[in-house]
Amino acid sequence: MPYVSHADIGGRTGFGPVVREPEGAIFHGIWEPRVHAMTVALGATGSWNLDMTRSARETLPDYLDLTYYEIWLGGLEKLLVEKGLVTPDELTAGCARHAPAPVSRVLKADQVAAILEKGAPTERAPTGPARFRLGQRVRTRATPAEHHTRLPGYVRGKTGIIERVLGAHVFADSHAQGLGEDPQWLYTVVFDATELWGSEATAGHSVSVDAWQPYLEAT
Amino acid sequence: MAEDHSELSDVEQRVRALETVMTQKGYIDPAALDVLIDTYQTRVGPRNGARVIARAWVDPAFRERLMRDATAAIAELGYSGRQGEHMIAVANTPDRHNLVVCTLCSCYPWPVLGLPPVWYKSAPYRSRAVRDPRGVLAEFGVTLAASTEIRVWDSTAEVRYLVIPERPTGTEGLSEVALAALVTRDSMIGTGLPRPVGMP
Numbered sequence: 001m002p003y004v005s006h007a008d009i010g011g012r013t014g015f016g017p018v019v020r021e022p023e024g025a026i027f028h029g030i031w032e033p034r035v036h037a038m039t040v041a042l043g044a045t046g047s048w049n050l051d052m053t054r055s056a057r058e059t060l061p062d063y064l065d066l067t068y069y070e071i072w073l074g075g076l077e078k079l080l081v082e083k084g085l086v087t088p089d090e091l092t093a094g095c096a097r098h099a100p101a102p103v104s105r106v107l108k109a110d111q112v113a114a115i116l117e118k119g120a121p122t123e124r125a126p127t128g129p130a131r132f133r134l135g136q137r138v139r140t141r142a143t144p145a146e147h148h149t150r151l152p153g154y155v156r157g158k159t160g161i162i163e164r165v166l167g168a169h170v171f172a173d174s175h176a177q178g179l180g181e182d183p184q185w186l187y188t189v190v191f192d193a194t195e196l197w198g199s200e201a202t203a204g205h206s207v208s209v210d211a212w213q214p215y216l217e218a219t
Numbered sequence: 220m221a222e223d224h225s226e227l228s229d230v231e232q233r234v235r236a237l238e239t240v241m242t243q244k245g246y247i248d249p250a251a252l253d254v255l256i257d258t259y260q261t262r263v264g265p266r267n268g269a270r271v272i273a274r275a276w277v278d279p280a281f282r283e284r285l286m287r288d289a290t291a292a293i294a295e296l297g298y299s300g301r302q303g304e305h306m307i308a309v310a311n312t313p314d315r316h317n318l319v320v321c322t323l324c325s326c327y328p329w330p331v332l333g334l335p336p337v338w339y340k341s342a343p344y345r346s347r348a349v350r351d352p353r354g355v356l357a358e359f360g361v362t363l364a365a366s367t368e369i370r371v372w373d374s375t376a377e378v379r380y381l382v383i384p385e386r387p388t389g390t391e392g393l394s395e396v397a398l399a400a401l402v403t404r405d406s407m408i409g410t411g412l413p414r415p416v417g418m419p
Contacts, residue, residue: 010322010373011350015342018358023265023404026334031234036334037255038238040301041247054324068325068340070230077237086240094236096243109250112258119300122377150375152322154349166305169377186376197350204368207349210376 003147006063007054011154011196032069039072044115045103047083051176055148056082124183126168131213132187136162138216140189148176151215155207158195159219163208164188171212185213264333265404267298268381271331272407273399275308276386286310289381293331303330303379309372310383311409316367317382318356318409320348321374328379332407339408349373359410382409389416 009015027033043053057075060066066074080086085101107115132138142157150172166186174182190208193201227235241247271293275282285292289306293299306328309317321327322345327335338344347355352369356362363369372380384406390398393416405411 005323007323009342009346010320010348012342012346013350015346018338018343018347018355019341020338020359021336023336025336026260028337029231031231033256033260034234034238034252036259037252038241038247040255041251042241045246057324064342068337073230073234073237077233085246086244090240091233091236094232094239096240100244100246103246106246106248107251108248109254112251112254115301116258117300119302119304121304123305150323152373152375154322164307166376166378169305172376186378188378190370202353204366205352205371206368207371207373209373210378212376 003059003145005058005148006060007058008153009064010152027069028067035069035073035076039076040116041107042076042080044105044107045085046105047085047103048079049175050120051148051170051172052079052178054172055176058148122170123167124170124181126185127183130165130185130187132162132165132185132216132218134162134165137219138162138187138189139219140211141215141217145173147173149173149215151211152209154196155189155191155209155211158191160189160191160195160208162187163190166210169212171214173212173214187211187213187216189216259329259334263329265331265402265407266399267296267333268328268331268404268407269399269402270395271296271298271381272383272402273395275383276390276398277395282310282383285383293381298330300330302326303328305378306331306381307378308381308383309370311385313385314366314368316356316363316369316409317380318348318352318369318371319374319380319382320345320371322346322349323373323375326374326377326379328381331381332404336404356410359405361410361412382407384413387413387415 053075056078057071060074077091081088090097139159140155168183169186171182171184188208189211190206193205242249275285285308289308293306311317325335325340349371352371401413403411406413
């Protein structure tokens with residue numbers, strides 16, 4: 001089955017106006033912070049990585065019809081089933097029917113502050129020299145990926161300039177597929193709006209993405 | 220007494236079922252969930268970022284460190300960790316306005332801004348911020364001079380961006396605390412500007 005991300009919506013039209021909310025409004029319904037907290041706590045079991053969570057969410061078929069924490073909930077349920085931590089009948093019944101699978105850690109209350117403080121830095125020692133230099137013109141890969149990727153569709157096959165060299169980072173595409181961290185050089189690549197949007201672009205508008213080296217080729 | 224679930228919506232029942240199964244299987248500690256919920260509802264939020272911005276406005280050496288290595292400079296104020304591991308600060312000037320988005324999901328600098336608002340994660344903002352930033356800004360009540368360049372930062376990797384808004388005019392005598400009160404969440408995303416002096 002081909003890989004389809006429903007989350008790659010940069011530049012698409014027809015979603016209507018932005019609906020603003022006051023600064024304090026973060027959650028709507030008491031179940032939302034529970035989904036957020038469960039996502040963090042279950043992530044700490046080490047059963048999957050951050051890129052796998054993004055892949056699980058963006059491939060939910062009804063992604064665009066769901067609220068954000070419904071997406072998180074659906075992604076979490078999907079990962080739990082895929083990794084064998086739970087069965088669909090247990091989720092339906094709302095009670096455990098099978099023995100738990102082994103997990104590498106269960107997050108305890110007194111560990112929360114430390115684990116949030118530690119975070120999950122993604123910078124790694126580079127395995128080779130950076131192929132591109134500051135100011136260099138590069139073209140992004142034109143073909144869609146057959147797996148999770150972090151190169152948005154609206155910048156595929158576009159020419160931009162290397163603006164920052166960000167070091168070598170865990171490569172999301174490999175990491176999401178369970179192929180290890182595969183660190184790759186990461187760059188900020190800036191595009192003039194006319195390159196992205198053609199004649200509708202206004203002057204003085206540019207857009208950057210952070211792109212791993214395998215997304216790029218020299219022009 | 221049997222629990223009555225009849226008042227719960229479908230999604231609430233799903234979440235309750237999931238949490239029950241996870242707890243029964245020993246994958247989660249309910250007390251840890253309580254700490255996580257409290258952390259992101261009361262301890263982490265945009266007032267953290269506002270303190271960073273106010274410091275940058277009053278302390279040129281701090282601003283310089285913030286521009287050079289934002290992760291380290293922000294950590295000086297005690298904010299670091301998850302979803303803020305690799306920070307970059309981008310400064311607005313009279314000639315340039317910065318706007319941050321994550322078109323692919325909801326990447327956002329949690330340690331300084333807390334969890335993202337719904338609009339930041341929603342399709343209208345994610346789809347249009349990169350294509351029609353002036354139109355989006357207009358919906359936030361922000362109109363920039365036609366000569367002001369707009370730079371949109373799409374957070375596609377694990378770098379998180381913090382906008383340093385321009386210090387409002389007429390704030391020369393204000394304390395750092397008073398300045399922080401002028402810094403809105405939206406001004407640190409780029410969808411807003413700081414409050415003018417004297418505005419609540």
